[in-house]
Amino acid sequence: MFASAAVIFLQNLQQDDTTLSNHQQRFNKLLQDIQQISYKVHIHHLREDTDLETTLTEFLKLHDIVITIGNLTEELFTAVAKVYDEHWTDDCKETSREINEDSDSSEYKYFQIITEQQNHILKLHRFYFIESDCVDLDFTQLLKQLNSFTRKPVYSKVFHYNKSDKRANEFVDKLISRENGVRCKKLTENEVIVSSGSIEEINALHQHFVDSYEVENSFVLDEYEEEILNSPCIFIQEAIQYIKECFDLYKPENVFICFNGGKDCTVLLHLMMLILRTYYSNFNRPVFCMYVQSKKPFPQVTAFIDKLKKYYNLDVHTLTLGIKDGLAAILQDKPNLKACLMGTRRSDPFSANLRHFQATDNGWPEIMRVSPLLDWEFAHVWDYLLSFKVPYCCLYDEGYTSLGNVDNTLKNPQLLNEDTGAYYPAYRLLKSTKERSGRM
Structure with missing residues (x-):
């Protein structure tokens, strides 16, 4: 689950401390809202003469989400492209040109538009870009996306059972009356949906239904289907x-x-x-x-x-x-x-x-x-897995990025934290060309 967000104010060389302070205060409400959805917010200020590629790379290594607030320049997008993959550079440059020319484009190859108003907020995997002059925008969609990474998972399954099975009905009634743990709701007289934050708990219930009652059918109902x-x-x-x-x-x-x-x-x-x-x-x-x-x-x-x-x-x-x-x-x-x-x-x-x-x-x-x-x-794969709470193999949280077998797979050296000796999870890998660096 995501926990850390770096918010970076990109400042012009001409800005003095007072101007910069006023600029940050304009976004205080947004920063507070981000904290409300369980992020620890770290605020930074970068000047135009900063080595953006190196600095942004370090921020992405340390934080789950990076938000920049400032002008959406070609230099910024080019630096971000290099953080991930060099072959994105042309698309990033084109995106920057269209934005600064007030293009009405509604779709880019890699960037995702978060707001419906004139390209003010864009997303590129774990990067979010906010134009400095859009402080009055509605940030609902941005916060919704950020919340998708921190929300708790919910797994649900629907069971169809024989409505004349008295024991099954009694068991369902007990589940419905529970105050903690699995949530249960009757959909019809012979259909019930059970939900939990644990797939293991859902699987255990499934096994109980199959072993003990006349189950006619069951299927997974995804909490985030519409999204x-x-x-x-x-x-x-x-x-x-x-x-x-x-x-x-x-x-x-x-x-x-x-x-x-x-x-x-x-x-x-x-x-x-x-x-x-x-x-x-x-x-x-x-x-x-x-x-x-x-x-x-x-x-x-x-x-x-x-x-x-x-x-x-x-x-x-x-x-x-x-x-x-x-x-x-x-x-x-x-x-x-x-x-x-x-x-x-x-x-x-x-x-x-x-x-x-x-x-x-x-x-x-x-x-x-x-x-x-x-x-x-x-990065698209990890966007999907993390945002929609899809269960994945636990090895990815231990530093593996590509799974073979015990003899030919190591933790990815690109994810090693040299200070602690521990490994970051797979989604923290930046260069997709290094995805198989742990394969022998």
Whole structure:
């Protein structure tokens, strides 16, 4: 959970201390509001002659969120691009030009517009940019976004049970009467929704329902469904469209997902389940997952996959063969399968030139590979996981950024805090080109 925000006032060289103090006071209400949503706010002042790239890099290493207040200049955006990835520089420069020319553009490749008023507040992953002359703006949307990172997670599941099962009704009544722990609410006479901040608690309840009562069906109900479906992020919207296109072309029952517990396929699984529930509600069978298990998997990865298997009601098929032979065996057993959803991104090995829909190569079992996250960056993945409280493997909080197996994966040296010897969590990694630095 995020806890720290650096607020940076970018000051002109001509500003004296009095002018600077007055400028900061104009934003005091915003600073107080940020503190109210559980951030510890650190205020800094930077002059125009500061080495922005170096300074902003240090701030992002120390804080979860960085907010700059000042002129949205090309120098600022170029510095920020270099903090993350050099290839963003051209888009950042173009964004700066459009803003300063009062362009009415409503969409940029990497930047997200937070306010509907003339580009006053922009977001680029853990950076937020506020123009210094927009103190009178409504900051509701900004605070809502910041709050998404600090809010407590809520996990919910709906159970359909036999309404004539007296014991089930008595158990549901007990859950409803609880004052602490799991929240429970009846939706219909044979349908109940349970919610908790713990997936383990939801899974335990699921197991109790299945073992003790006549459960006809159950499914996950995402707390942040509307936020995701209506997200202004073009990468999320494109992924949703590719997944829907896949289901429309091949039908949900003929699609499976390749899931190994990593961050990318965790995002994909979450999106897939949300889309199935929203647009294909008649599909009520377990989703088939292909898990290609390495020779020495991390125990934490195995435990995480098992946790999501129970939570999402997944049909997980574990392959210990090579992926080619394993895929052939799956298709022989399930010849109806036509397409595989994959969490591949262009930064993955041998993936730079992939298409979103691409058939397997010659000599491989025939299947359509569908990669909805192909154009996502490392930071997009973490934006999604953290903002929408998607459960992910605990190894990412320990300094791992790319998961292989016990023998070929180390904590990413880019995340080492040399002062303490501890490692920052994966989302603190800045350069996506260093994502696989822990792989041997």
